[in-house]
Amino acid sequence: MKYLAAYLLLVAGGKETPTANDIKNVLGSVGVEYDAARVQSLLKAFSGKTVAEAIAEGSTKLASVSAGGVAAASSGAAGAATTDAPAEEEKEEEKEESDDDMGFGLFD
16 A cells, blocks of 8 residues: 555655656655565556546445445444443443442532
């Protein structure tokens, strides 16, 4: 991810096709280690493409992924969490009442 971020920073800065050395310099400026194999893989993936084309291609791939099951599962978990909350509040209220039974309170 850091290699992609460096690549995108260079493109945003006006360098249309960053080189491996450009990415190495960006990463080195912030003290991040450089892995030449990963950078070459990134450059190979971007060869012949602009950033806008790569984003558009990724967006079409992402649009084909169904997220319906994930949303249903997370809403069920949220519902279970909301039913547990009142029970916890009742327990806390019971603790407060037990202080009254002792005959004195912290702020009396």
